[in-house]
Each structure stands twice: as C-alpha cells, then as structure tokens.
Amino acid sequence: MGKIGKQTWRFEKPIYINSTGTTVGPLESQGPLKDSFDKWFDKLHCDEKNWEAAERKLLQEAITICLNKANQTTKNIDIFLAGDLLNQTVTSNFIAREVQIPFLGLFGACSTSMESLALGAQLIDSGYAQTALCGVSSHNGATERQFRYPTEYGGPTVKTKTFTVTGAGVALLSQKTSHVIVKEAIIGKVIDWGIGDPNNMGTAMAPAAADTIYTFFQDTDYNPQDFDMIVTGDLSSVGSPILKQLLLEKKLDISQNHHDCGLMIYRPNQPVSAGGSGCACSAVVTYGHLVKQLTKGTIKRVLVVATGALLNPTVIMQKETIPCIAHGVVLEAAGGQNS
Amino acid sequence: MGKIGKQTWRFEKPIYINSTGTTVGPLESQGPLKDSFDKWFDKLHCDEKNWEAAERKLLQEAITICLNKANQTTKNIDIFLAGDLLNQTVTSNFIAREVQIPFLGLFGACSTSMESLALGAQLIDSGYAQTALCGVSSHNGATERQFRYPTEYGGPTVKTKTFTVTGAGVALLSQKTSHVIVKEAIIGKVIDWGIGDPNNMGTAMAPAAADTIYTFFQDTDYNPQDFDMIVTGDLSSVGSPILKQLLLEKKLDISQNHHDCGLMIYRPNQPVSAGGSGCACSAVVTYGHLVKQLTKGTIKRVLVVATGALLNPTVIMQKETIPCIAHGVVLEAAGGQNS
Numbered sequence: 001m002g003k004i005g006k007q008t009w010r011f012e013k014p015i016y017i018n019s020t021g022t023t024v025g026p027l028e029s030q031g032p033l034k035d036s037f038d039k040w041f042d043k044l045h046c047d048e049k050n051w052e053a054a055e056r057k058l059l060q061e062a063i064t065i066c067l068n069k070a071n072q073t074t075k076n077i078d079i080f081l082a083g084d085l086l087n088q089t090v091t092s093n094f095i096a097r098e099v100q101i102p103f104l105g106l107f108g109a110c111s112t113s114m115e116s117l118a119l120g121a122q123l124i125d126s127g128y129a130q131t132a133l134c135g136v137s138s139h140n141g142a143t144e145r146q147f148r149y150p151t152e153y154g155g156p157t158v159k160t161k162t163f164t165v166t167g168a169g170v171a172l173l174s175q176k177t178s179h180v181i182v183k184e185a186i187i188g189k190v191i192d193w194g195i196g197d198p199n200n201m202g203t204a205m206a207p208a209a210a211d212t213i214y215t216f217f218q219d220t221d222y223n224p225q226d227f228d229m230i231v232t233g234d235l236s237s238v239g240s241p242i243l244k245q246l247l248l249e250k251k252l253d254i255s256q257n258h259h260d261c262g263l264m265i266y267r268p269n270q271p272v273s274a275g276g277s278g279c280a281c282s283a284v285v286t287y288g289h290l291v292k293q294l295t296k297g298t299i300k301r302v303l304v305v306a307t308g309a310l311l312n313p314t315v316i317m318q319k320e321t322i323p324c325i326a327h328g329v330v331l332e333a334a335g336g337q338n339s
Numbered sequence: 340m341g342k343i344g345k346q347t348w349r350f351e352k353p354i355y356i357n358s359t360g361t362t363v364g365p366l367e368s369q370g371p372l373k374d375s376f377d378k379w380f381d382k383l384h385c386d387e388k389n390w391e392a393a394e395r396k397l398l399q400e401a402i403t404i405c406l407n408k409a410n411q412t413t414k415n416i417d418i419f420l421a422g423d424l425l426n427q428t429v430t431s432n433f434i435a436r437e438v439q440i441p442f443l444g445l446f447g448a449c450s451t452s453m454e455s456l457a458l459g460a461q462l463i464d465s466g467y468a469q470t471a472l473c474g475v476s477s478h479n480g481a482t483e484r485q486f487r488y489p490t491e492y493g494g495p496t497v498k499t500k501t502f503t504v505t506g507a508g509v510a511l512l513s514q515k516t517s518h519v520i521v522k523e524a525i526i527g528k529v530i531d532w533g534i535g536d537p538n539n540m541g542t543a544m545a546p547a548a549a550d551t552i553y554t555f556f557q558d559t560d561y562n563p564q565d566f567d568m569i570v571t572g573d574l575s576s577v578g579s580p581i582l583k584q585l586l587l588e589k590k591l592d593i594s595q596n597h598h599d600c601g602l603m604i605y606r607p608n609q610p611v612s613a614g615g616s617g618c619a620c621s622a623v624v625t626y627g628h629l630v631k632q633l634t635k636g637t638i639k640r641v642l643v644v645a646t647g648a649l650l651n652p653t654v655i656m657q658k659e660t661i662p663c664i665a666h667g668v669v670l671e672a673a674g675g676q677n678s
Contacts, residue, residue, distance in 0.1 A: 002465060002466045002467040003417065003466065003467050003468060003469075006441075007441045009467055049657075050657055052653060052654055052657065053657075078342065079526065083446065086651070086653075087426045087427075087651055087652075087653065088426075088446065088448065088649055088650065088651040089446050090649070090651035090653070090654055093529060093649040093651075093662045093664075094654075094659070094662060096528070096529040096662070096664075097529040097530070097531045097662040100528050100529075101528065102345075102346045102526040102527065102528055103526070103527065103528060103529055103664060104445070104447075104454065104458070104526060105445065105446045105447045105451075105454070105649075105664075106443070106444065106445055106446065107422065107427065107428050107444045107445065107446040108443075108444045109427065112444075115443065115444070119443070119458075122462070122465070122467055123461070125465070126341060126461070126464070126465030126466075126467070127341045127342065127465075128341040128342050128348055128461055128465070129342060130342075146653075187418065187441040187442070187443060188441065188442065189435070189439050189440065189441055189442060190432060190435040190436040190439075190442055191436070192436045310427055310429070310432040310444075311427065312425070312426055312427040312429035312432075313426075314391060314425075314426065314429070314485075315391050315429055315433075318388075318389055318391065318392075320433070323432050323433060323435070323436040325432075325435075325442060325444075
C-alpha cells in the first residue's frame with residue numbers, strides 16, 4: 001500500500017533525484033540563490049522573439065542540463081510529466097513535442113512543480129516507469145500579460161502582489177542511487193476562502209497550504225521538528241504569516257523551520273513587491289538550492305509544499321473567487337533515509 | 340511491472356468501472372446516442388448565468404449521478420482526476436473545490452478523458468488509491484469563445500471545423516467487481532505535423548492518433564481484430580480517413596472496426612460541420628454508449644483513443660503550429676477478461 005492516512009503517499013522503494021536542471025531570468029540571477037542555478041539569462045527575452053518562446057527555451061535548456069548531468073538521453077526516459085502557467089500549458093506541450101517522451105500534461109498552477117514530482121515518483125515506485133522527467137516553467141512577461149497586465153503597460157502595482165519568477169526547473173528520477181531521496185508526497189484538496197483579488201494570491205493560497213501541511217502531519221508520524229525546513233512555494237510575505245497563524249490555531253507550530261521559496265529567491269531590496277511566485281519559483285529553489293543542500297548534507301530532510309492559485313481571469317470578471325491547492329513532497333539526504 | 344513495451348501500461352489487478360455519469364447539452368440530446376446519456380439540458384445555459392457556470396453544472400451533475408449509481412459519496416473517494424478545455428482547467432478546479440477529494444489536475448486537451456482514466460486505474464492498481472473518480476467536461480459556448488469566435492459573432496464556418504460537444508463524463512473506478520474492466524492504457528507522445536489551422540484539428544490530430552495506435556499494437560500481442568471497436572475521440576470526418584491511411588501505410592488495417600466519437604454522437608444532418616470534438620466528446624460516448632454496450636455484452640473489448648489538439652491561440656498568432664497527443668485505454672466486458 002502506497003497510500004497512508006487520507007492524502008499521503010509513502011514510496012516503498014527508494015526513489016532518487018539523479019540530477020536536476022535549473023534556468024532563470026535576469027532578476028533571479030541577481031538574487032541570493034544565483035549560484036545554485038545552472039544557467040541564467042541576462043535578458044527576459046532569452047534571445048527569442050517573444051515571451052512564450054523564451055519560456056520554451058528556459059524549459060528546454062533546463063532539460064538538456066538535467067539529462068547531461070546524469071549522462072542520459074531522452075530515449076532512455078519512460079515518462080515526461082510537466083505543466084506551466086500559460087494557457088493550455090503550451091510551454092510543456094511544445095517541449096514534449098521536442099523530447100518525444102510519453103507525456104502526461106498536468107495543471108495545478110504553481111503547485112504543478114510538486115504534482116509532477118509526486119506523480120513521477122509514484123510511477124517509478126509502482127513499476128510503471130523506470131525513469132521519469134518532471135519539470136515546470138514560468139516567465140514573468142508571458143504570465144503577467146496573460147493574467148494581469150502586460151509589463152509594458154506600466155500599471156501601478158500593490159504591495160500584496162507577487163512577481164512571477166522567470167525560470168524552469170527539472171528533475172530526473174529513477175531507482176539509481178544518488179544523494180537525494182523522494183520519500184513521501186501529499187496530494188492536496190482545493191481550498192477556497194473567498195479571496196477574489198488576483199493581486200493578493202498569498203492570502204488566497206495560505207489556507208490550502210495550511211490544509212495540506214496539517215493533513216500531512218495527521219497522516220504521518222512526523223513532527224515539524226523532524227524537518228530541517230518546511231518550505232512553501234509562493235505564499236510571499238503576505239501569505240506566510242497567515243499560514244503560520246492558521247497552523248498555530250490547530251496547535252501545529254512550524255514557525256521555527258518555515259521558509260517560502262518566493263522570499264528565498266529574491267533580496268529584500270529587489271522590486272518584487274510581496275515576493276516571487278510562479279511554477280518556477282518552487283521548482284528552481286527546490287531543484288537548485290534545496291537539492292544542493294541535501295546533497296552536501298547541510299540539511300537532512302525537507303518538506304516542500306508547492307502552492308497553486310487556480311486563478312482564471314474570465315471567471316474572476318464573473319465575480320468568482322480563486323480556488324487554491326497545495327501539493328507536498330518530502331526530500332531526504334540519502335544518508336538520512338533510515339532516521 | 341506495469342509497463343509493457345515502450346508506452347503501454349497493463350494493469351495487474353482487475354480495475355473496474357463501477358459506475359459512470361454523463362450529462363449533455365441540447366444538440367447532443369438530439370443525436371443518435373441520446374438514450375445512452377444520463378441527463379440532458381435543453382438550453383446551452385443549463386439554467387446558469389454564463390457558459391462557464393453551465394459547464395461546471397454539467398460536471399457537477401455528472402459526478403452526482405455517477406456516485407449515486409454506485410451508492411457512493413465523495414468522502415469515500417481517494418482521488419479526483421480531472422481536466423477540461425477552459426484556461427487553467429477552471430471547471431475542474433471549481434468542482435474539485437466542491438467535492439473536497441484530493442485532486443490531480445490534468446491537461447491534455449480532448450485527450451484528458453483517457454489520461455484521467457489511465458492514471459486513475461494506475462493509482463488503484465499500484466495501491467495508491469482504492470477508489471478514483473475520473474472526469475472531464477466541455478461546453479460549446481465557453482470553448483468557441485475562448486479558442487475561436489463567440490458563437491454570437493456569427494462568423495462563417497468551414498467544413499473542416501469540428502463542433503465542441505457540450506457535456507461531461509465521469510467514471511468511478513475501484514477493484515469492486517462490476518461489468519467493465521480497465522485492462523491497459525497507452526500514454527501518447529506529442530506529435531506535430533505542422534498544421535497551424537485551428538479550423539482543421541482532425542488533420543492535426545490524426546498523426547498523433549496513428550502514432551499511439553501503432554505503438555500500442557507494437558507494445559502488445561493484440562491485433563486490430565481482437566477489438567470489437569477501435570474508437571478515436573474527435574478526429575471527425577476529416578481526420579478519420581487520414582488516420583486509417585497513415586496506419587495502412589504501416590501495414591496496420593483498422594478500417595473494419597474504426598469509429599470516431601465525433602461522428603457517433605451527432606446525426607449526419609446536424610449542423611456540426613466535420614463532427615464533434617472536445618473533452619466531453621470521447622467521455623460521454625465512452626462512459627455512456629460504450630460502457631452500456633460492454634455491460635450488455637454486445638461488445639467485448641474496445642480500444643478508446645482520445646485525441647487532443649494542444650492548441651494555444653496566442654502562439655497560433657505567433658505562427659506556431661498545433662502539437663497533438665492521443666492517450667488510449669482498453670475496456671473489456673468483465674466476462675471477457677481471460678480471452
């Protein structure tokens with residue numbers, strides 16, 4: 001039985017992250033995690049003609065880097081699991097065309113990073129794949145134009161708004177021994193507390209993150225102190241305190257080890273309002289920074305909870321709200337899997 | 340090992356379709372398969388204020404019908420797998436909020452019907468779920484407005500264009516014995532032969548369907564004559580002959596038992612140009628008509644290949660083409676599983 005409790009998956013075999021690939025745009029490469037990323041582009045266009053093509057380049061390059069590190073080629077990969085924020089997950093679809101690997105398209109907004117990692121590990125654990133490539137991407141220019149206003153429009157911003165990370169993060173999974181193990185995953189439920197403001201997604205997503213984290217600790221024997229870090233995807237400076245308060249009200253204190261990828265990726269003085277967001281936010285921080293720390297052994301175990309605001313501009317204009325979801329994955333340093 | 344050959348999954352345990360729910364709109368309820376659907380709406384608005392809300396009602400009602408038939412409630416369902424054609428798969432997200440089941444959001448355009456069924460069966464087979472609810476939806480008014488022109492615009496149509504089916508189809512899976520078994524699935528690759536015309540998706544998708552069907556017969560010991568029907572999702576009158584010709588060129592003859600859901604669901608004299616399309620097209624024909632035939636035993640084994648045109652209007656304006664994918668599932672009458 002892979003399922004434990006209500007929503008948690010525990011992988012019976014050791015599933016390893018064999019390699020990762022991360023690419024980022026100009027603002028992310030000026031942030032504190034610069035050196036943990038594999039490749040950075042100085043220009044938002046990434047030498048392409050439009051934002052959408054730039055996002056495709058970010059994902060394609062991340063895949064190439066990931067496979068090269070593991071000395072693998074696309075022919076040896078059994079399944080490609082991917083998604084992104086653009087309508088019809090168009091970035092993933094076009095890259096799936098290039099890699100020619102059987103493809104499962106996913107959409108969970110910014111939670112797609114951990115949705116793809118969870119499903120990839122599950123497919124390997126159950127013998128449905130030997131190798132899985134899991135990846136997501138986002139692009140500030142393409143996303144802002146689609147969901148809010150084109151950046152060229154120069155519209156005023158508000159302090160609660162997050163800034164979509166430009167980048168792509170990819171992980172290659174198999175049972176081949178490596179430094180980082182995927183131990184468990186938790187599949188979230190959709191939670192909606194009635195927030196309808198696309199410029200305040202941290203508040204909208206915090207209850208979904210709280211529900212997933214609370215359920216995870218109910219489903220398992222873990223305590224928050226068993227984790228060096230409990231990392232959310234993109235709750236930002238607005239959603240992070242709400243998450244901690246919601247969990248404290250349920251007598252779960254994660255304040256000592258909670259971090260948010262959207263706050264980790266930029267310096268406080270960078271012009272990103274409340275912090276980073278987007279599929280790539282949790283993906284590049286996890287596959288860049290966290291995997292490096294786990295590999296070095298400076299941290300032993302981390303719970304990554306990717307948060308997704310399932311925002312649709314059309315129904316927002318119809319006065320609907322923003323349903324949200326959060327999926328989590330437990331990563332361990334390979335030496336620590338028996339602890 | 341669940342994986343056989345390059346892309347095919349064979350389920351080790353018997354996974355049953357315990358019940359299905361299908362809802363359709365006015366034009367579909369005037370078609371030849373009317374009596375195989377559970378509920379039909381006379382008006383495209385389905386008594387809601389807008390197309391998007393109407394699509395949500397179609398999916399919600401299909402779920403309610405499906406669960407009622409099996410005497411089940413949402414509390415007993417381990418996982419909900421769904422997707423649709425609207426941006427951010429907004430219909431599925433909102434319904435996931437209502438049902439409060441752990442949710443995996445999927446996107447494969449019209450192929451999402453069989454993507455969700457395949458993954459649901461896989462999760463049960465491997466012990467990651469005991470019950471899975473798999474569903475998709477589409478709505479003619481919402482989809483035409485998003486991808487082409489609002490129907491109110493009255494734009495001229497062309498003969499190669501397909502007509503999005505209004506409806507929703509849902510299946511409940513478990514290991515509890517029933518009349519229809521999910522035997523195998525095949526996960527497709529993205530294929531793009533350079534078609535960039537959103538009004539000719541049958542031609543765009545035929546090569547993806549051909550690739551999936553050809554690979555399926557390579558991966559398994561089946562021959563086309565082992566199937567009472569080989570059913571594609573929405574290739575229409577334009578794509579169907581292309582599919583058969585492409586397979587004939589590879590010495591695979593499916594002409595005797597090929598059918599297309601987009602041609603089955605409407606009468607030839609209905610105003611749908613080349614035939615039906617949309618996520619609901621393959622879903623309501625499969626979960627309505629085909630499941631009923633398998634239950635009666637009038638057919639014993641069917642291969643359903645749902646075809647998806649991964650069309651994105653923005654990149655079409657950037658002169659890109661339409662990548663396509665097709666996922667297949669083998670359904671058997673429960674008496675025939677040892678044949």
